[in-house]
Amino acid sequence: MDKKPKKIIIGISVGDLNGVGAELILKTFEDPRMFEFCTPVVFASNKAFQFLKKHLNMPVATQRVDSFERLSDKKLNIFSIWKESFNFEFGQETEEAGKRAIESLQEATKALKEKKIDALLTAPINKSNIQTKDFSFPGHTDFLAKELEGNPLMFMVSDELKVGLLTDHVAVKDVAGTITPKLIREKITTIYESLKKDFRVNKPKIAVLGINPHAGDNGVIGKEDEDILKPTIKDLYQKGMMVFGPYAADGFFGSNTYQKFDAVIASYHDQGLIPFKTLTFGNGVNYTAGLEAVRTSPDHGTAYDIAGKGKADASSFKEALFTAIQIVKNRKEYNGLTSNVLRKHKKI
Known part of the structure; x- marks a missing residue:
């Protein structure tokens, strides 16, 4: 009997927790049918997501993981990269939110480079509060240009x-x-x-x-x-x-x-x-073309004005998720059709 194909693993960087990014993630996977399309893993804090689920009254199926071998394909996996509680200040530009956004992006990118995930979906960041002496990129694209091969x-x-x-x-x-x-x-x-x-x-x-x-x-x-x-x-x-x-x-x-x-x-x-x-x-x-890996993002920012109010529209985030999944599939198909073309032709 043929084995069931492995679902595409989508890594998600959480973005600015004082913005709408985490809410968009929860709204996207509030519908359990979404787990039929991919296995999602969010790089953040389990404590933060448990708080948000209660605050937004969104009982999304989640689980905390510390290993990619333990991912569930029927739950939103939270890869906890910090254990401390996060001090939510919805709609505010804070140093702590910037720090956690950077940590999430760096860990998600590391997993992408190591092929632990098949694609990266980035929630919106604030370009101001992510700036530090060790992180001085104006946005996702510039950071990924440094970390990944290609011309983004x-x-x-x-x-x-x-x-x-x-x-x-x-x-x-x-x-x-x-x-x-x-x-x-x-x-x-x-x-x-x-x-x-x-x-x-x-x-x-x-x-x-x-x-x-x-x-x-x-x-x-x-x-x-x-x-x-x-x-x-x-x-x-x-x-x-x-x-x-x-x-x-x-x-x-x-x-x-x-x-x-x-x-x-x-x-x-x-x-x-x-x-x-x-x-x-x-x-x-927002798709970053030209990279060896697949990265997508919604077409908007942190939306501080509605953060924490349960009003965020997840449409663009869902589109970014589906686009990432489709591009991963398209690349596999394209590579299969174009690799060793002469050898395949000779066999025929």
């Missing part, structure tokens, strides 16, 4: 729209100077490969948005689009990638032109994320 790229994804960024957490005044032909090639190649491997798009079609208003108007409003973007896009197209642009960003989404492409690449953070969140909020997922 913030890739906001949903069923209807996928948006990648040439630059992410860069000041607007520095955007034009940061974008180089080398950077453009790296980012477009990362998205192209991710579409094929992670989302099973056979022949990706990618649109690139201009750096300046109206994509520079043929050099009238800035030279960067003419001198940097256009030649690089043309070169990539001639090498076989279906890459088009640069397009003027202001009318690109309103005219539904984005629907003609598998992905859109924006030049900077707000150029891509404002339309993405406007069109997909609640259903969008």
Whole structure:
């Protein structure tokens, strides 16, 4: 008799405990049917989750574990990485919350590197209270870039729209100077490969948005689009990638032109994320493309204003969970189809 396939193990970093992250985790697994899709393990504190279950009146099935060999596939596993009680101050930016968020992320990433978990789902952090002399990253992506192999790229994804960024957490005044032909090639190649491997798009079609208003108007409003973007896009197209642009960003989404492409690449953070969140909020997922491992996150932050009130919407968190599961499956399928192709062909 065939053995039942092992469920995908999803590691979850708890994020800022004074925000909505832990509530989202509990709401996601409040429905026992969720355990049919994966085995979840949260890197946090069992004491903290027992408090939250009582505070939010959410009797989710949980168990404390100290070994990956003892994971339950029918409960929310809490891998306790600290034993002290956590002093909850919902909606407040505290040093203690930042410290625990870092510890959770570091332990979850370690498990990912050691292949104890199949994918990482990160609950929202506060970029301010995580800053210490030993941890000075502006966000998850930058930390994972250091810890994991690959060229990470913030890739906001949903069923209807996928948006990648040439630059992410860069000041607007520095955007034009940061974008180089080398950077453009790296980012477009990362998205192209991710579409094929992670989302099973056979022949990706990618649109690139201009750096300046109206994509520079043929050099009238800035030279960067003419001198940097256009030649690089043309070169990539001639090498076989279906890459088009640069397009003027202001009318690109309103005219539904984005629907003609598998992905859109924006030049900077707000150029891509404002339309993405406007069109997909609640259903969008922050995926880090280009890494050897799979990491997803919801498309929002800590939501301090509603923390601890039981009002958080878990839709985006659930989407991030399902996206991580699907990408793990897609990668396995892709690797199976593309590894040792010549050898398989010879056998046939």
